[in-house]
Amino acid sequence: MTAATWSAEQRRAFTIGLAPALIVLAAVTLGPAIYLVATSLTPLTPLTPGSGLDFSTPLANYSQALFDSSFVHSVGLQLELSAITVGLQTLVGLGLALLLNIESRFMEAVRTGFLVPMVLPPIVVAIIWKVLYTPNISPLYAALGALGISAGSLVTDPTWALPALAVADTWEWFPFTLLMVLAALQMMPKEPLEAARIDGANAWQMFWYVRLPFIRPALTVAVLFRLIDSIKAFPLIYIITNGGPGQATEVTNYYAFIQTFNFAYWGYGSAIATMMVGGVFILSLIVARLGGTQAVGE
Amino acid sequence: MSTASTAAAAHSQATPQVRPRHRKIYWRRHAIHAAGAALLFLALLPVLWLVLMSFRPNADVLGAGLLFVPTLDNYRALGGGGFPDSFIHSLLASTGSTVLSLVIGVPAAYALARYRFRANKQIAMWILVTRMAPPIAFTIPFFLAFTWLGLMDTVSGLILIYLTFNLAMVVWTMKSFFDAVPRSLEEAAWIDGAGVWQAFVRVTLPLAAPGLAATGILCFILSWNDFFFALILTRTDAMTAPVAIVNFMQYAGWEWGKIAAAGVVVLLPVLVFTFFVRSYLVRGLMAGGVKE
Numbered sequence: 001m002t003a004a005t006w007s008a009e010q011r012r013a014f015t016i017g018l019a020p021a022l023i024v025l026a027a028v029t030l031g032p033a034i035y036l037v038a039t040s041l042t043p044l045t046p047l048t049p050g051s052g053l054d055f056s057t058p059l060a061n062y063s064q065a066l067f068d069s070s071f072v073h074s075v076g077l078q079l080e081l082s083a084i085t086v087g088l089q090t091l092v093g094l095g096l097a098l099l100l101n102i103e104s105r106f107m108e109a110v111r112t113g114f115l116v117p118m119v120l121p122p123i124v125v126a127i128i129w130k131v132l133y134t135p136n137i138s139p140l141y142a143a144l145g146a147l148g149i150s151a152g153s154l155v156t157d158p159t160w161a162l163p164a165l166a167v168a169d170t171w172e173w174f175p176f177t178l179l180m181v182l183a184a185l186q187m188m189p190k191e192p193l194e195a196a197r198i199d200g201a202n203a204w205q206m207f208w209y210v211r212l213p214f215i216r217p218a219l220t221v222a223v224l225f226r227l228i229d230s231i232k233a234f235p236l237i238y239i240i241t242n243g244g245p246g247q248a249t250e251v252t253n254y255y256a257f258i259q260t261f262n263f264a265y266w267g268y269g270s271a272i273a274t275m276m277v278g279g280v281f282i283l284s285l286i287v288a289r290l291g292g293t294q295a296v297g298e
Numbered sequence: 299m300s301t302a303s304t305a306a307a308a309h310s311q312a313t314p315q316v317r318p319r320h321r322k323i324y325w326r327r328h329a330i331h332a333a334g335a336a337l338l339f340l341a342l343l344p345v346l347w348l349v350l351m352s353f354r355p356n357a358d359v360l361g362a363g364l365l366f367v368p369t370l371d372n373y374r375a376l377g378g379g380g381f382p383d384s385f386i387h388s389l390l391a392s393t394g395s396t397v398l399s400l401v402i403g404v405p406a407a408y409a410l411a412r413y414r415f416r417a418n419k420q421i422a423m424w425i426l427v428t429r430m431a432p433p434i435a436f437t438i439p440f441f442l443a444f445t446w447l448g449l450m451d452t453v454s455g456l457i458l459i460y461l462t463f464n465l466a467m468v469v470w471t472m473k474s475f476f477d478a479v480p481r482s483l484e485e486a487a488w489i490d491g492a493g494v495w496q497a498f499v500r501v502t503l504p505l506a507a508p509g510l511a512a513t514g515i516l517c518f519i520l521s522w523n524d525f526f527f528a529l530i531l532t533r534t535d536a537m538t539a540p541v542a543i544v545n546f547m548q549y550a551g552w553e554w555g556k557i558a559a560a561g562v563v564v565l566l567p568v569l570v571f572t573f574f575v576r577s578y579l580v581r582g583l584m585a586g587g588v589k590e
Contacts, residue, residue, distance in 0.1 A: 006488075009493075009494070010413070010494055011413070013493065013494035013495060014409040014412065014413035014415075014494065015409070015415075017405035017406060017408060017409040017494075017495070018405070018406045018409040018410065018413075018415065020402050020405070020406070021402045021403050021405070021406030021465060021469060022406070022421070024402050024461060024465060025424070025425075025428070025461075025465055025466070028436075028458065028459070028461050028462050028465070029424075029428050029431075029436075029462055031439075032435075032436050032439035032440060032443070033435070033439075035439035035442070035443070036435055036438055036439050039438065039439070039442070052442075096337065099330065099333060099334075099337075100330065100333075100334045100337075102327060102330055104327070104331070106331050106334075106335075107330075107331065107334060110331075110334040110335060110338050112572075112573070112576045113338045113341075113342065114338060114341065115572055115576060115579060116341075116342060116345060116569070116572070117341065117342075117345075119519060119523075119568055119569075119572045119579070120345070120523075120565050120568065121522065121523040121525070121540055121564050121565055121568060122523060122525055122540075123523075123525045123540040123543055123544070123561075123564070124348070124540075124561045124564060124565045127348065127543065127557055127558070127561050128344045128345065128347070128348050128561075129344070131347065131348065131351070131554075131558075132344060132347075137554065139347055171341070171344070228430050231432060232432045232433060234433070234525070234526050235525045235526070238529075239544070239547075253432060253434060256434050257434055260434070260437075260438055261530060266438060266442070269434075269438060270438050273432065273434045273435040273438055274435070276432045276434070276435065277431055277432065277435045280427070280430045280431055280432060281427055281430075283430070284423070284426050284427050284430045285423075287426065287430075288422075288423055288426055
């Protein structure tokens with residue numbers, strides 16, 4: 001076999017290997033994406049036959065969203081939830097990573113233990129926090145009661161319901177930041193730390209000028225991943241507050257779910273989902289620019 | 299790593315003041331270990347509470363006391379209704395989707411690892427967006443399509459929709475495993491007359507076997523943990539275990555003992571699998587979020 005035919009043969013073989021995955025991926029992601037956008041341009045609802053083909057007012061759902069105070073409210077809540085939960089996760093994850101940054105067999109076991117909250121089925125996490133937040137069955141409330149403190153239910157209080165959900169979400173996901181930062185810290189060469197120590201840097205200076213610049217890329221990616229995932233939080237809200245009290249925890253994702261599957265406004269739900277995909281796409285571009293697609297693309 | 303520690307060792311011998319620091323560092327290490335263990339215990343307390351709750355006798359299920367006679371009543375109660383079936387649906391959907399995404403995704407990952415396609419960058423971006431997209435965006439079109447195709451409330455339907463995240467995960471993580479396998483071995487097989495895919499199956503795939511196992515387990519966990527898709531796309535015939543738990547909350551009042559027991563049953567397979575893939579897990583969950 002000549003080199004030229006071998007190279008053509010190789011190209012053919014690799015293309016055959018790649019094709020099925022691309023075809024299936026297109027069928028399960030690209031197809032639905034086009035369908036979603038098309039649906040968002042119609043007033044589709046199963047209650048009106050033929051509404052799925054009515055493209056007479058294609059942007060009606062989008063202009064409706066702008067003037068829908070519940071939707072605007074949901075976006076605000078989403079920003080609030082994301083800010084609190086990503087902020088807390090970053091602080092807790094980063095703090096613990098700095099504290100637990102030593103290499104030993106024991107620490108490796110501890111680190112494995114910290115995987116548990118984030119690999120638990122989200123529905124189990126939701127049940128756990130439902131228990132913790134329900135006063136008459138919660139060990140937390142029982143402990144407070146034993147100390148003579150009577151506290152009201154957080155998740156039925158419009159002011160505290162959202163922060164309470166953010167705390168539960170933080171518990172579930174701080175290990176992600178913790179493990180990413182730890183991995184980065186342990187790849188760090190020892191020389192700069194040693195040099196800074198000899199130069200008399202204190203602990204804070206060591207962190208700010210030596211460690212932080214080194215772990216910043218990993219930390220940034222962790223923050224972006226958590227930010228994107230915080231937009232999708234569902235089981236916690238579904239189980240603990242169901243969007244309430246009132247609309248106090250009805251974040252955008254949940255609002256789209258209710259509009260689509262409770263009220264059957266398929267077209268409107270699709271428009272909200274389309275805008276969410278747009279937002280996620282922009283955030284993904286940032287992740288990619290920071291090196292995310294290098295693993296496959298380069 | 300080894301050069302760094304040798305350098306550090308050489309350095310500490312050269313610096314006289316390091317000697318008295320030694321004891322301090324030793325105690326510091328113990329203190330950090332203790333702190334790590336204590337914090338881990340604190341972080342896992344909520345899970346332990348659920349486990350305790352599942353063993354409480356029914357009369358005391360809402361109690362906060364630690365002294366009780368453990369019972370398996372709650373677990374026995376799970377056997378009666380539809381829960382065992384839902385467990386089997388979960389198992390079938392997760393296994394089916396894992397196998398299918400490995401069969402389709404692994405050759406693609408290998409092709410991307412070894413061959414420079416012109417669209418590599420675009421494919422990578424596509425896979426990343428798939429990983430990031432909110433499930434609701436897939437659910438609406440899939441709901442409509444499934445109603446039309448008769449895939450509503452079927453395990454096959456679940457297998458199909460789980461491909462949306464599993465396939466992207468397989469391509470991404472397996473590619474990084476194949477990148478780590480040296481090309482020289484398969485090139486030797488080519489020279490011996492093996493075709494591209496023969497060499498892949500006989501040489502490269504066995505070398506990437508640990509990665510393959512880890513990726514498969516990750517797919518299984520991701521599918522097993524799904525709640526949203528199953529909630530919307532199944533009713534009774536294909537209801538998965540996470541959705542069945544919710545039914546203990548809605549139809550028969552709040553059966554906390556059963557809910558806790560079902561929760562433990564659902565989380566157990568995940569914990570066992572996590573233990574096996576612990577070192578790969580972070581990489582898999584980030585699915586390419588870092589430069590490698």
